[in-house]
Amino acid sequence: MTAIAFAPHSTQARRRRIAGVVYRDLAAMRRSPIRVFEILFWPVIELVVWGYVTLFLQANKVPFIVSMLLGAVLLWQVLHRASNEVSIGFLEDVWSRNLINLHVTPVTPGEYVTGLILFSLIKIAGGLAVMVTLAYVLYGFGLFSVGIGLIPFMAVLLVLGWALALVAISAVLRFGEGAQVIAWSLVFVLQPIAGVFYPVSVLPEPLQWLADAVPASHVFEGMRAVLGGAPVPWDTLALAAGLDVGYVAVALWLYTATLRHARSKGRLSRFGE
Amino acid sequence: MAILEAQSLTKRFGPVQAVDGVSLTVGQGEITGLLGPNGAGKSTTLHMLLGLVTPDSGGVTMFGLDLQKHRTEVLSRVNFSASYLGLPGVLHVREVLNSFARLYGLRDPRARVAEVAELLEIGPLLKRRTSDLSSGQHTRVQLGKALLNDPELLILDEPTAALDPDAGERIRNLLVSVARETGTALLITSHNMREVERMCDTIHFLAAGRIVASGSAAELAAHFGVVDLEEVFLKVAREGVPA
Numbered sequence: 001m002t003a004i005a006f007a008p009h010s011t012q013a014r015r016r017r018i019a020g021v022v023y024r025d026l027a028a029m030r031r032s033p034i035r036v037f038e039i040l041f042w043p044v045i046e047l048v049v050w051g052y053v054t055l056f057l058q059a060n061k062v063p064f065i066v067s068m069l070l071g072a073v074l075l076w077q078v079l080h081r082a083s084n085e086v087s088i089g090f091l092e093d094v095w096s097r098n099l100i101n102l103h104v105t106p107v108t109p110g111e112y113v114t115g116l117i118l119f120s121l122i123k124i125a126g127g128l129a130v131m132v133t134l135a136y137v138l139y140g141f142g143l144f145s146v147g148i149g150l151i152p153f154m155a156v157l158l159v160l161g162w163a164l165a166l167v168a169i170s171a172v173l174r175f176g177e178g179a180q181v182i183a184w185s186l187v188f189v190l191q192p193i194a195g196v197f198y199p200v201s202v203l204p205e206p207l208q209w210l211a212d213a214v215p216a217s218h219v220f221e222g223m224r225a226v227l228g229g230a231p232v233p234w235d236t237l238a239l240a241a242g243l244d245v246g247y248v249a250v251a252l253w254l255y256t257a258t259l260r261h262a263r264s265k266g267r268l269s270r271f272g273e
Numbered sequence: 274m275a276i277l278e279a280q281s282l283t284k285r286f287g288p289v290q291a292v293d294g295v296s297l298t299v300g301q302g303e304i305t306g307l308l309g310p311n312g313a314g315k316s317t318t319l320h321m322l323l324g325l326v327t328p329d330s331g332g333v334t335m336f337g338l339d340l341q342k343h344r345t346e347v348l349s350r351v352n353f354s355a356s357y358l359g360l361p362g363v364l365h366v367r368e369v370l371n372s373f374a375r376l377y378g379l380r381d382p383r384a385r386v387a388e389v390a391e392l393l394e395i396g397p398l399l400k401r402r403t404s405d406l407s408s409g410q411h412t413r414v415q416l417g418k419a420l421l422n423d424p425e426l427l428i429l430d431e432p433t434a435a436l437d438p439d440a441g442e443r444i445r446n447l448l449v450s451v452a453r454e455t456g457t458a459l460l461i462t463s464h465n466m467r468e469v470e471r472m473c474d475t476i477h478f479l480a481a482g483r484i485v486a487s488g489s490a491a492e493l494a495a496h497f498g499v500v501d502l503e504e505v506f507l508k509v510a511r512e513g514v515p516a
Contacts, residue, residue, distance in 0.1 A: 020375030
């Protein structure tokens with residue numbers, strides 16, 4: 001019997017371990033048509049509903065820029081899926097009582113989360129491709145009309161979504177499976193103040209201050225500006241990216257602290273029961 | 274040579290002193306049993322040895338490395354199996370083993386999975402979903418997972434609990450031959466006293482979080498003035514430990 005392994009701290013070993021997490025999730029998706037269906041179902045439903053709302057508003061001569069609403073739907077999906085896919089990847093290990101198996105492997109918490117994030121990118125890319133195509137076919141809206149700004153807009157939302165996922169995972173580690181509702185709903189806490197479908201300026205002043213601290217609000221404001229003909233607001237995007245760094249730092253601290261706490265209180269063991 | 278050294282491990286959960294000053298050593302190729310009634314602290318001890326639970330005091334050294342400081346190196350040379358753990362139910366057995374082989378950083382995961390499948394006679398199960406396995410088959414797959422990285426220390430929490438006598442016997446023989454032929458050290462918990470008598474070189478008896486007696490099965494029986502390990506267990510569980 002021989003099991004030749006890469007040196008535990010080598011780059012190859014780290015890559016192999018991260019690939020192990022991605023491989024596992026890809027195999028699970030391949031074996032479960034429901035998971036593939038889920039990639040498409042909610043994004044398509046949202047796109048169809050909001051698309052027809054847009055058409056209705058246009059038909060009734062409500063002053064409106066169609067592309068802004070559809071762009072918001074598409075970019076919201078990026079944030080929503082980035083958050084949910086990572087948290088669900090973690091929850092699937094909880095549900096299958098596999099978390100202990102993972103925590104006794106040499107995989108570090110960072111490698112595990114990296115694997116979940118890489119897999120989430122694959123799912124987001126798949127879902128987004130379908131939505132972008134549908135938006136173009138059904139409503140003639142091309143997401144790429146946002147131009148080069150689309151890349152940083154999406155990057156800010158992806159990073160924010162992953163930070164929210166880490167917070168949701170931390171909540172489950174701290175409070176147990178009962179806290180999994182946070183994994184589904186945390187991102188929606190931001191929706192009213194992020195100005196997804198309306199300008200932040202319509203919010204009461206205190207909420208506008210809060211919105212300034214949410215990276216997503218700068219992205220959605222920026223997207224509306226670009227679709228309205230303005231140049232990409234790089235300064236605002238830089239601010240959003242800076243906020244993202246802060247969110248990620250807090251989320252990583254929270255994740256590390258709750259993992260340490262779970263080990264100290266024996267909560268990690270209980271995920272195997 | 275000591276592969277594992279645990280020194281004065283203690284753990285309290287609220288008012289319960291789960292583990293109280295447990296020290297033990299496991300040498301290369303040695304098979305060590307950890308026995309005790311329910312709630313004696315066996316699983317908590319194992320989980321501290323695996324880094325799943327942080328001890329309140331005391332420390333764990335494996336291969337001369339501190340577990341807390343060298344987690345990745347240590348865990349790449351150890352493995353664990355327990356009858357109560359699950360596996361991703363939607364995956365085929367081959368996919369589960371392939372993913373764990375990657376998580377252990379193996380260079381050729383597929384070849385290793387084939388080797389382990391042959392060793393544990395789980396080849397016919399490779400194309401089945403783990404959710405469709407019987408509990409005995411599930412245990413064998415868990416053991417397959419535990420052998421993937423050719424561990425130098427294998428920690429097993431009730432390894433044959435869900436197996437029928439025939440399958441249990443085969444797994445016991447396999448585990449003993451792994452220990453004897455490859456020098457893998459085994460640390461097992463079990464409620465099957467005959468199994469422990471047959472397999473273990475050294476047995477630590479836990480009660481109320483403390484090791485109350487250690488030695489071979491014969492030494493323990495002599496210590497408690499009974500004929501076998503089963504009676505040792507009953508004596509400690511029913512009468513407590515003589516001061």
